[in-house]
Each structure stands twice: as structure tokens, then as C-alpha cells.
Amino acid sequence: MVYINENYLKLKAGYLFPEIARRVAAFAEAHPEARIIRLGIGDVTEPLPSAIVEAMHQAVAEMGRRETFRGYGPEQGYAFLREAIAEHDFRARGADVAPDEIFVSDGSKCDVGNLLDIFDLANRVAVLDPVYPVYVDTNVMAGRTGPADNDGRYPGLVYLSATAENDFQPDLPSEPVDLIYLCYPNNPTGAVASRETLARWVDFALQTGAVILFDAAYEAYIQEPHLPHSIYEIPQARQVAIELRSFSKNAGFTGVRCAYTVVPHSVFGRTRDGQRVPLHALWTRRHTTKFNGVSYIVQRGAAAAYTPEGKQQIGALIDFYMTNARLLREGLTRLGWQVYGGRNAPYLWLKTPGGMSSWQFFDYLLERAHLVGTPGSGFGAAGEGYFRLSAFNSRENILEAVERLAQLPAETAR
Amino acid sequence: MVYINENYLKLKAGYLFPEIARRVAAFAEAHPEARIIRLGIGDVTEPLPSAIVEAMHQAVAEMGRRETFRGYGPEQGYAFLREAIAEHDFRARGADVAPDEIFVSDGSKCDVGNLLDIFDLANRVAVLDPVYPVYVDTNVMAGRTGPADNDGRYPGLVYLSATAENDFQPDLPSEPVDLIYLCYPNNPTGAVASRETLARWVDFALQTGAVILFDAAYEAYIQEPHLPHSIYEIPQARQVAIELRSFSKNAGFTGVRCAYTVVPHSVFGRTRDGQRVPLHALWTRRHTTKFNGVSYIVQRGAAAAYTPEGKQQIGALIDFYMTNARLLREGLTRLGWQVYGGRNAPYLWLKTPGGMSSWQFFDYLLERAHLVGTPGSGFGAAGEGYFRLSAFNSRENILEAVERLAQLPAETAR
Known part of the structure; x- marks a missing residue:
């Protein structure tokens, strides 16, 4: 059996x-x-905003005519969407992200779990506590932990407590870690990260060789102008961070399904014998082998989020x-x-x-x-x-x- | 690092x-x-067929009005679609499949790779040769093989040759295997499986405790009325088979993205110490933790495939x-x-x-x-x-x- x-x-x-x-x-x-x-x-x-509704109606109509019908699209997403994302979400804020570093997907929940595929089980993983449960559960499924203890914590993960006592900003890990999940603005605490906080994490990752998985699903809710929306507003983050974004909570896409992950060309992992391998190449292989692109209709809707009306x-x-x-x-x-x-x-x-x-x-x-x-x-x-x-x-x-x-x-x- | x-x-x-x-x-x-x-x-x-285009226009319009807007849906798919699938694709052909055994997804390529998550690495895997490359590549990524040999075959997989000499119907494996990929009508050979052929595979799986991953993405192209469309037309398949279906090649959804996987309650795997575990429970956990459902608009389009016009x-x-x-x-x-x-x-x-x-x-x-x-x-x-x-x-x-x-x-x- x-x-x-x-x-x-x-x-x-x-x-x-x-x-x-x-x-x-x-x-x-x-x-x-x-x-x-x-x-x-x-x-x-x-x-949904009317600009997005109109764009999706238009795309549905295109799919119903032979001259404008589209079959398989690029697994990583259409250029029209990847270019809009790079321009509006990153370059407009001074963050250096190229369209070919953007991988369009059907949800951050999927991406955050799927990203683990490209990493060795030997990596030590740090999460904040409290934490979005998917970060933890997907590591349990992959085999990085033992069974939960009485507090519900899984041995094998490094938990960094975020409470009122530390203003919901945990200290840097005191033990070695290789993968660090950060979520800002935070779910569930609502805490935000200043530029200094992010720079501290980026420095830590640079010094230790760790990779940061930065979940920015709620960036649109940032009100204070001095706060960074992307970890790539810290320039050196391009060497250590993968960022996850979603259209769920800004454009209201929880039932429409569109998100994206940024994997810069400049983030590397290593083999056991020390060879450096770009994570972009690994994620490209994962994304093109085990995923077949987001619905054209949905991608047109997402692109409309970047129009002036949207x-x-x-x-x-x-x-x-x-x-x-x-x-x-x-x-x-x-x-x-x-x-x-x-x-x-x-x-x-x-x-x-x-x-x-x-x-x-x-x-x-x-x-x-x-x-x-x-x-x-x-x-x-x-x-x-x-x-x-x-x-x-x-x-x-x-x-x-x-x-x-x-x-x-x-x-x-x- | x-x-x-x-x-x-x-x-x-x-x-x-x-x-x-x-x-x-x-x-x-x-x-x-x-x-x-x-x-x-x-x-x-x-x-796309006009019945599907109309259904998607309707769904887009619903998403633009507060009274009919839908956020997160059930990860496994809406009941309206799962019920239509069970009725039209299975019960109408005498195959016993319940709506809650159907997991709606955004593509068979995704499902076929993701299904490996719930199985131990120790399982021995059989594929037909020639083969849809995703079956092989996802097993390589998971770690079930060595590097490819000069013929492009990966040691660790069992290849079952399908050539003109055996009428593209390979013999049963002569060595023990636990997971068997079958695809009928076959990509790439176009070969089909008779009821007797499928029954032979089901018997083999019953006898050896193997699980069959049955890819029926091309079932709509079957012209000869005596040929089975689903492996569940062999009743005992409910104990040994997972079936993958797609709307890509019948309704033309390669760019729209919708598929589904059937995991009957009656298929079991085992732990190393012999405990029997229903695969349905494991796949439910995988699907709800690492996936967030298919776009409501797309599910409405897929459901229209089952209307008389569709x-x-x-x-x-x-x-x-x-x-x-x-x-x-x-x-x-x-x-x-x-x-x-x-x-x-x-x-x-x-x-x-x-x-x-x-x-x-x-x-x-x-x-x-x-x-x-x-x-x-x-x-x-x-x-x-x-x-x-x-x-x-x-x-x-x-x-x-x-x-x-x-x-x-x-x-x-x-």
C-alpha cells in the first residue's frame, strides 16, 4: 500500500x-x-471597483471571439501586468524591480506554501508569534518540525514573540536561521515596520546568509507616508528578500484570485557543497512546471487596478x-x-x-x-x-x- | 546561506x-x-462557447454589486459546480462520485504536481514512456530520482514503454510500484484504454496496494461509445484511483484555468507503522492550506459547460x-x-x-x-x-x- x-x-x-x-x-x-x-x-x-469590472467584461468578450481568443498564456503572467506592477508598485516608490522578476499567481497563500519547494529541508525557519498559520503549517507539512507541543508550538521552528512588551517588534533571532517570514503591515497584530526596522532585518540577512520571505499583502493600508510599502525600498533587500503581494485586500480580489511574488535575480541559495544558485532560476522552474498561469480575464482585471480610475x-x-x-x-x-x-x-x-x-x-x-x-x-x-x-x-x-x-x-x- | x-x-x-x-x-x-x-x-x-461567455459576464457583473459580491469561496470549489460535475461527468455514466469528493482547481498541471505532497518519498513511481513530462519532472523535484541518464530517463522511476510493438498498451509493471500515472486518451500517443484495460490496472492496484493517478484531460475526445470516460466506470477503482479532469481541452479553458481532481473517500494510504489514512483527508488539508479556491467568475463559466447549451x-x-x-x-x-x-x-x-x-x-x-x-x-x-x-x-x-x-x-x- x-x-x-x-x-x-x-x-x-x-x-x-x-x-x-x-x-x-x-x-x-x-x-x-x-x-x-x-x-x-x-x-x-x-x-469590485468599476474599472476592474469593465476590464474583465472586456476580457470575457475577447475570449468569445476567435480573433482575440487567448489560450495558454505565459506561466509567469502577461507582460502587460508584470510591467504595470513593476512600474506602479516598485519603480514609482524608488524600488528596483524588473518585470521579469515578477511571478503572477492565483494567491499569496499558494505562493507562500509553494515557495518552500525550492528550499532544502535542512534550513532553519523563523516566524513571528503570533503568526499567519499558513507559514507554520506548510513547514510542518514539508517535514521541518516535530509534533506540536502543549502551547501549539512546533519544535524545529524558531518563534519570535511579538507582544505589547516589545511593541510587537521582536528582537533579531539569537540562534542561526536561514528563512525568515516577515509580514508588514502585520496580520494579525496590525504592527508596521519602519524603514529602520526593515533595514535591520536586511542587514541581519546579509550578515547571516538568510533569506527573508516578506509578505506585504496589506501594504495598501499604510497611511503614514514615511513607512515603506516594499522591502525593496531598502536597496540591499534585492540580495536577500522575496516579496509576496496580493490583489485580495486592495482591489478586493479574495474571490477573483490574483497575487504575485517578486524573486530578484540577485538572491542566491547554495548547494551542500557551496555552489551558489540563483533562486530566480529555481522558482522559474517550479512556477512553469507546477503552475499554468492565472486566468487571462483575471489578469486583465488586475492590470486595471493600475489605471488612473482603478x-x-x-x-x-x-x-x-x-x-x-x-x-x-x-x-x-x-x-x-x-x-x-x-x-x-x-x-x-x-x-x-x-x-x-x-x-x-x-x-x-x-x-x-x-x-x-x-x-x-x-x-x-x-x-x-x-x-x-x-x-x-x-x-x-x-x-x-x-x-x-x-x-x-x-x-x-x- | x-x-x-x-x-x-x-x-x-x-x-x-x-x-x-x-x-x-x-x-x-x-x-x-x-x-x-x-x-x-x-x-x-x-x-469560448457563448453559454460560457454569458455565464462569465453575469458573474463579473455580480462581483461589481455589493448585494451579489463574493469574497473568499470554499477552497474545494462552490457547491453549484461540484454538484454539476458529479451529476454530469460521473453519475450520468454510472460512476459513483459524490460532490464532496471533487476538488476544483486552477489546472491539472498544478494538481498533478501538488498531489505528490501527500505521499511519502519512499513510494515507487511508474510512468508510461512516452509521457507527459510534468509527471516525471515533479517527481524529480520531490527527490524520488537520481540525475537523468543518457536516454533522459531518471533512475528511481519505473518506465513502462508504450510503442507500436505493444499497441501502446504497456504490460503491468514487473517490479513493485506504489504510484502509477495513467493518461487516457493518452498524451502524446492518442491511445485509449478499453474497459478491460482499465479493469486490469485497477485489479493490479487492488492486489498490490498501489494508487493510480488517472489523467483524463482528453476524455471529451472519445468517439467510440464503448470506451470508458472515467476510471470510476470500473467500480472498484473507488478504492485505488484518483482522477484528474480539466476544462482546458473540452471547454477551451487553457487561458481561463479550471480543472478538478476526484479523491474518493475510499482510497487509503498507510503510515510506516501500518495505520490506514484516507487520502481524502490529506488532500483536503493540502488543498485548503496551500490553495484558496478558483475564481468565482471562472467557476460560473465552468458550470455553464453543463447546461444544455454549453x-x-x-x-x-x-x-x-x-x-x-x-x-x-x-x-x-x-x-x-x-x-x-x-x-x-x-x-x-x-x-x-x-x-x-x-x-x-x-x-x-x-x-x-x-x-x-x-x-x-x-x-x-x-x-x-x-x-x-x-x-x-x-x-x-x-x-x-x-x-x-x-x-x-x-x-x-x-
């Missing part, structure tokens, strides 16, 4: 979101009159969600709660009041205010005692949520 | 299609007047390409050449005339008839002395190609 990849058996059961769904369903059944507002999952709620409409979407974030933050702050994030990110990260655990606070909010959020402990051991609220919702629901929070009894609000 | 996956260095350079492109470009430069007809790559040429329009597309195949086959047969395939598949597989090697014949056809095909040796050692022609082209080009073939000098045509 065929042997399975036993590393999969080390994974904790898909605990967080199913457990949330279970508790919400039980509450809804017991309280059918309650109008539950969900501020849990980070999914957009507003429709940019203006996406800007309005970001403003909308960030106004939601401000309203939530102000409401929570009025309660006297400790609130982080929500200034350059669509996530608010709360210290749970009254010393409640993350799950106690989840139950409390659900029962008292009929609000659903995400327990911080679900993102890692260092997230215990924290709670994530998302700004992705209608204005009406956000205002209603703020109103309900204001009605909470005073003893918990302190 | 980070270590790379050195298995990638065992891969032969992406030899076949770049080399074809190089020779065609050199010829075109030397003969700018030549009107080259390309019958090489298996890409569709006709526009079915009729796809039937007309298949008829068009299969008439091309017949015209080519008749033209080649008139020359006295040995022609296989092209009866239930869009590919013709020729024995090269006059004892030419695959590449000699490539050059001959390019120089004398300005026709481009694919050298059989590019698909594996057993493909040497064969040549693939594709029926995917306009009728005008096919007729012109047949005409040019008829003008070839008699000495080569025998």
Missing part, C-alpha cells in the same frame, strides 16, 4: 475557525433573535475600510481598552480586558454584544490574551458594533 | 519546447516568406477538432505513413518515415513543408522515432497542412 506523507499527521486539527464557527452556531441556535455581527475573518465586503477607486475602498478601523479603534479606546493596530492595517489587536483569556473574551463578546472576533491565541502562543477585530464590514455594521461595545457594563470595560 | 532543494539541479534543462522555438525562429529568419503552420503545442484555438456548444467544438484530426490522419495515411491516435484524441502519433529520428523528421517537415510538430523523443526514450501532430488549429490551416504534406517528394513518403 502506498505510503502517506506522515508530516501531515503532526498538524493540529484545523482548530481556530471551525471552533469559532461551532461556538457561533451554538449561540445563534440558543438566541435566534440575536443579530450577530462578524468581525472575524479578514475577507473584504465591498464590490487607482482612484481602490483608494476609495481603502479609505472606507480604514474609516471603519478608526471608528472601531475610537470606540474601543473610549472603553479604556488597550488597542493596537488599525492605523496602517485593517486589523485591530486588543489586549483582552480584565485579564480574560482570548477564548474567554471571545465568549464574552459573543454573549454580551453578539460580536464575533478572532481569539489571539489562535495565531500562536504569544497571542494569548489578545483578540483580533477586522475592519472589513459595512459601515452600518461597524457603527452598530461600536454602539454595542459602548453598552457593555462598566466593570468589564475597565 | 540558505540551502536550495538540490533535486532541481537534476532536471534536464527545459529542452523540448525551447529547442523547437529556437529551430523555428532560425528557419523563419532564413525564410521570411515561409508561412509556418504550427501543429506542435496542444493548445486550443477556437473561442454541452451542445462544447460538442460542436470537439467535432470541429476531431474533423481536423480525421483530415490530418487521412492525409498522412495517403502518404503511406504509419499513423496512430487521432480517433479518440486530438493528437496524431506518427512513426517517422524512412527511419528518421524524431528530430530529423522535425527538421524535414519544417524545411520541406513549413510545418511544426513535436518530436516524440521529447516525451521520453520510447518516443524516439515518433512524432506528434496536434489537431488544434483552424480548418484552413489543417487543409493547407494536408495539401503541403501531399506535395512532399515521393521518396520520403514511402
Whole structure:
């Protein structure tokens, strides 16, 4: 009988979101009159910008006529999209990225897992804690860890705690690491990285030979002009960093599916006997062998994000969600709660009041205010005692949520 | 410095299609007047059926309105599509497949590579020769082989030769294997599997505990009514087979991107210590962790393939390409050449005339008839002395190609 990849058996059961769904369903059944507002999952709620809708209609029509029909496209993406990305997302910000360093894909979740294919199992991996669970789970599946311990941490990974005590900016690793996952603006904490913070990580990677996997899925939410949007705004990052971007959270593509990964020609790995190999060549081989390109229709939609109309409409979407974030933050702050994030990110990260655990606070909010959020402990051991609220919702629901929070009894609000 | 996956260095350079492109470009430069007809790559040429175009327009419009906008969908695909697939592709043919055994994806090329994630490296892998190169390359990348030998074969894989001598139906493996790739109708040979042939493979897998990866990307081209379209038409296949299907070659989705994989609940693998684990659970975990679903717009387009209009329009597309195949086959047969395939598949597989090697014949056809095909040796050692022609082209080009073939000098045509 065929042997399975036993590393999969080390994974904790898909605990967080199913457990949330279970508790919400039980509450809804017991309280059918309650109008539950969900501020849990980070999914957009507003429709696609009209510039993108028009571009996709046009592309669908092209696919229906013989003269303009397109079959297989380049696996790495069409030149029209790769050139627009290089120009608008990088060169316009002074970052040196060429179109042929951009690999268009159907999602950052896919890319972040697939990137592990090109690296040896012997590499030591560092993640922040709390952390987007896919970084961890894909390393468990690949075989870089043992089974989870009682805190849910996997031996074999290096966890770098990000808590209020260190302003959600962990120290550099004190042990050797080869691959470092960074996510800024951060999911779930909403923390951002200054130019100095990124330069420190780039210097560390240069000195140690590590590679940084930089997840910038939320860069569009950055409001403060001095903050970098791309790690390549630190010029030496071209030697050490791979950057992941997505159209999910700016253009609202969570259901449309388009993202991209930047692998500069100047990032190298090595063989066991010391030969230097460009990661660009390896990723090209991976991407062209195990992927067949993003839908032409979707790529035309993504390219429309860079037109003047597209940019203006996406800007309005970001403003909308960030106004939601401000309203939530102000409401929570009025309660006297400790609130982080929500200034350059669509996530608010709360210290749970009254010393409640993350799950106690989840139950409390659900029962008292009929609000659903995400327990911080679900993102890692260092997230215990924290709670994530998302700004992705209608204005009406956000205002209603703020109103309900204001009605909470005073003893918990302190 | 980070270590790379050195298995990638065992891969032969992406030899076949770049080399074809190089020779065609050199010829075109030397003969700018030549009107080259390309019958090489298996890409569709006709526009999308109007039922599918209309469904995608509708879906694009839904995404532009708040009330009908959709964010993240189920990673495995929307129920409307999984149910249509189960009903029309399987139950209508008497094959027992449930919607929750269907995993919608963005391409069979992706699925065929990604499926290896859930299997242990210790499994022994069998492929037919000639073979779709992705089956081989993804196993090389995963680390199941040594470097290629002089024939381009990788030690560690079991190659089952499919040539005219065995009617392109290889014997069962004479050594133990755990994973078996089968592709019917076959790319590149165009061979088909009878019910008896599939039953023989299913019995073998049942007896040995092997799992069959059954690639049915070309099932829509089957013309003879007694031939099975799905391996699940052999009922016991539910215990041993995973089937891959695609909308690329029936609905013309090579540039739209949609496919699916069937993993029945009843297929098991084992751990090293003998525990049985359902592959469905492992693939669910892989698919939901490293993939985020196919574009809603594309899934609506795929579902339209199952409407009465969609079915009729796809039937007309298949008829068009299969008439091309017949015209080519008749033209080649008139020359006295040995022609296989092209009866239930869009590919013709020729024995090269006059004892030419695959590449000699490539050059001959390019120089004398300005026709481009694919050298059989590019698909594996057993493909040497064969040549693939594709029926995917306009009728005008096919007729012109047949005409040019008829003008070839008699000495080569025998």
C-alpha cells in the first residue's frame, strides 16, 4: 500500500475557525433573535471597483471571439501586468524591480506554501508569534518540525514573540536561521515596520546568509507616508528578500484570485557543497512546471487596478475600510481598552480586558454584544490574551458594533 | 546561506519546447516568406462557447454589486459546480462520485504536481514512456530520482514503454510500484484504454496496494461509445484511483484555468507503522492550506459547460477538432505513413518515415513543408522515432497542412 506523507499527521486539527464557527452556531441556535455581527475573518465586503469590472467584461468578450481568443498564456503572467506592477508598485516608490522578476499567481497563500519547494529541508525557519498559520503549517507539512507541543508550538521552528512588551517588534533571532517570514503591515497584530526596522532585518540577512520571505499583502493600508510599502525600498533587500503581494485586500480580489511574488535575480541559495544558485532560476522552474498561469480575464482585471480610475477607486475602498478601523479603534479606546493596530492595517489587536483569556473574551463578546472576533491565541502562543477585530464590514455594521461595545457594563470595560 | 532543494539541479534543462522555438525562429529568419503552420503545442484555438461567455459576464457583473459580491469561496470549489460535475461527468455514466469528493482547481498541471505532497518519498513511481513530462519532472523535484541518464530517463522511476510493438498498451509493471500515472486518451500517443484495460490496472492496484493517478484531460475526445470516460466506470477503482479532469481541452479553458481532481473517500494510504489514512483527508488539508479556491467568475463559466447549451456548444467544438484530426490522419495515411491516435484524441502519433529520428523528421517537415510538430523523443526514450501532430488549429490551416504534406517528394513518403 502506498505510503502517506506522515508530516501531515503532526498538524493540529484545523482548530481556530471551525471552533469559532461551532461556538457561533451554538449561540445563534440558543438566541435566534440575536443579530450577530462578524468581525472575524479578514475577507473584504465591498464590490469590485468599476474599472476592474469593465476590464474583465472586456476580457470575457475577447475570449468569445476567435480573433482575440487567448489560450495558454505565459506561466509567469502577461507582460502587460508584470510591467504595470513593476512600474506602479516598485519603480514609482524608488524600488528596483524588473518585470521579469515578477511571478503572477492565483494567491499569496499558494505562493507562500509553494515557495518552500525550492528550499532544502535542512534550513532553519523563523516566524513571528503570533503568526499567519499558513507559514507554520506548510513547514510542518514539508517535514521541518516535530509534533506540536502543549502551547501549539512546533519544535524545529524558531518563534519570535511579538507582544505589547516589545511593541510587537521582536528582537533579531539569537540562534542561526536561514528563512525568515516577515509580514508588514502585520496580520494579525496590525504592527508596521519602519524603514529602520526593515533595514535591520536586511542587514541581519546579509550578515547571516538568510533569506527573508516578506509578505506585504496589506501594504495598501499604510497611511503614514514615511513607512515603506516594499522591502525593496531598502536597496540591499534585492540580495536577500522575496516579496509576496496580493490583489485580495486592495482591489478586493479574495474571490477573483490574483497575487504575485517578486524573486530578484540577485538572491542566491547554495548547494551542500557551496555552489551558489540563483533562486530566480529555481522558482522559474517550479512556477512553469507546477503552475499554468492565472486566468487571462483575471489578469486583465488586475492590470486595471493600475489605471488612473482603478487607482482612484481602490483608494476609495481603502479609505472606507480604514474609516471603519478608526471608528472601531475610537470606540474601543473610549472603553479604556488597550488597542493596537488599525492605523496602517485593517486589523485591530486588543489586549483582552480584565485579564480574560482570548477564548474567554471571545465568549464574552459573543454573549454580551453578539460580536464575533478572532481569539489571539489562535495565531500562536504569544497571542494569548489578545483578540483580533477586522475592519472589513459595512459601515452600518461597524457603527452598530461600536454602539454595542459602548453598552457593555462598566466593570468589564475597565 | 540558505540551502536550495538540490533535486532541481537534476532536471534536464527545459529542452523540448525551447529547442523547437529556437529551430523555428532560425528557419523563419532564413525564410521570411515561409508561412509556418504550427501543429506542435496542444493548445486550443477556437473561442469560448457563448453559454460560457454569458455565464462569465453575469458573474463579473455580480462581483461589481455589493448585494451579489463574493469574497473568499470554499477552497474545494462552490457547491453549484461540484454538484454539476458529479451529476454530469460521473453519475450520468454510472460512476459513483459524490460532490464532496471533487476538488476544483486552477489546472491539472498544478494538481498533478501538488498531489505528490501527500505521499511519502519512499513510494515507487511508474510512468508510461512516452509521457507527459510534468509527471516525471515533479517527481524529480520531490527527490524520488537520481540525475537523468543518457536516454533522459531518471533512475528511481519505473518506465513502462508504450510503442507500436505493444499497441501502446504497456504490460503491468514487473517490479513493485506504489504510484502509477495513467493518461487516457493518452498524451502524446492518442491511445485509449478499453474497459478491460482499465479493469486490469485497477485489479493490479487492488492486489498490490498501489494508487493510480488517472489523467483524463482528453476524455471529451472519445468517439467510440464503448470506451470508458472515467476510471470510476470500473467500480472498484473507488478504492485505488484518483482522477484528474480539466476544462482546458473540452471547454477551451487553457487561458481561463479550471480543472478538478476526484479523491474518493475510499482510497487509503498507510503510515510506516501500518495505520490506514484516507487520502481524502490529506488532500483536503493540502488543498485548503496551500490553495484558496478558483475564481468565482471562472467557476460560473465552468458550470455553464453543463447546461444544455454549453454541452451542445462544447460538442460542436470537439467535432470541429476531431474533423481536423480525421483530415490530418487521412492525409498522412495517403502518404503511406504509419499513423496512430487521432480517433479518440486530438493528437496524431506518427512513426517517422524512412527511419528518421524524431528530430530529423522535425527538421524535414519544417524545411520541406513549413510545418511544426513535436518530436516524440521529447516525451521520453520510447518516443524516439515518433512524432506528434496536434489537431488544434483552424480548418484552413489543417487543409493547407494536408495539401503541403501531399506535395512532399515521393521518396520520403514511402
